[in-house]
Amino acid sequence: MRTIVLGGGIVGVTTAYYLAKDGHEVTVIDRQDTVGQEATAVNAGLIAPAHCFAWASPAAPKMLIKSLFGEKTSIRVKPTLSPRFLWWGLQFLRECTSSRARINTLAKLELSEYSQRKLVEIATTEGIEYDGVNQGLVYLYRDEAELELGLMKMELLTSHGQKLERLSIEELARIDPAFAGAGDTIVGAIHAPNDASGNSEKYSRNLMARCKELGVEFKFGITAEKFLQKDGHITGLVTDHGTMTADNYVLALGVGSPFLSRSVGQDIPVYPAKGFSVTIDITNKAAAPTLGGVDEKTLVAWSPMGDKLRISSTAQFSGYDKSHKPSDFDNILNTARELWPDAADWDTARMTAGLRPMTPDGPPIIGKGPKHDNLYYNTGHGHMGWTMASGSSAMLADIIAGRTPEVSTEPFKVRSIRK
């Protein structure tokens, strides 16, 4: 079976891996000059089932209204009349009930747990190095009441098998000495011992090398423009370098996916949420965090990646623009300076922005679409794509092979932006 995988982010590369293992003749195409250069290159590095809460929740509408009035909330919207954003936003608001938030969170939890196992399985069997840290993540609180609320919120996950424990500031400092001096700022933390972190760009690059040994061809500098179709069958992929053909096509273009699916009448509900991210060289190892985590007040997330730290924050719905200005990084750098003042020379942080491919409900889109017998989807992984990629790709390979996936596919079925 000849299969073209569109997109060489973490989702496309893990898809290529599983399909090659199943004996497909795989070609991956990407507009960049290597794999993992867009959302995959900027994420905070968390592999975090305990961070899988759906963004569409009863608290979200209030936050969005505040952001429209200029408040610096963690989810922000720049008003736009883009019909796609309005349709997407309508679906997002419909998902903001407590029962929908619970259903969506549990679907993401199940996929995240499965995916984490698959991520480690690939890394172990194929010898993939990715700066992995497997001693858990810490969720920090600056206020007792917020910590109590955090523990209550986490009950949904603990009642479904996640292990989470409350830490005093002294206990936190024992598992990560970087917090020994943080007693004035932090009142305590929740430790998720089964969460982890790592560098998804490095993972993608090293897995690409293994995929090449399995016969996968990677073609870079190619932009996919549209599909050709006849009678419910994709007959070709038009690119800026000519038309390519295969038996099957897998759409894994992150925020670029809807442009291609719309060319054949399937408007999937994926829309970008911009996030800001810095990478910095650690200059004082003793003062830098050894575990990744999230500051639940500022919503800044971080991971150690070898001799570097990656730190990110913010979700801004402002279209496809990836531009940024120095003040966009104030929240990240203020939080980092406060928590780990001596870990790095904070003026040397390398700043960038990336686009999370968000679905309105939260679960990604995985499987065959309703309109074409040879077009498959693996996209819309939102704020959790590093965590969910390996499991999503294993699930898609099972679907294509006609095997029953380990995780129910129902929450991930191909959806439309207008319903």
Ligand SMILES: Cc1cc2nc3c(=O)[nH]c(=O)nc-3n(C[C@H](O)[C@H](O)[C@H](O)COP(=O)(O)OP(=O)(O)OC[C@H]3O[C@@H](n4cnc5c(N)ncnc54)[C@H](O)[C@@H]3O)c2cc1C
């Ligand atoms: C600031 C930030 C922090 C995050 N933190 C975390 C985290 O801590 N943990 C976590 O699990 N997830 C996190 N994420 C989410 C995660 O990074 C994404 O969900 C994941 O990278 C999506 O992978 P992808 O392969 O679908 O998309 P991408 O990595 O964006 O890959 C898509 C690929 O498609 C290519 N492409 C697009 N359009 C075209 C076209 N027309 N033709 C050819 N090529 C095209 C692009 O070049 C790109 O290589 C974060 C994201 C951001 C932005």
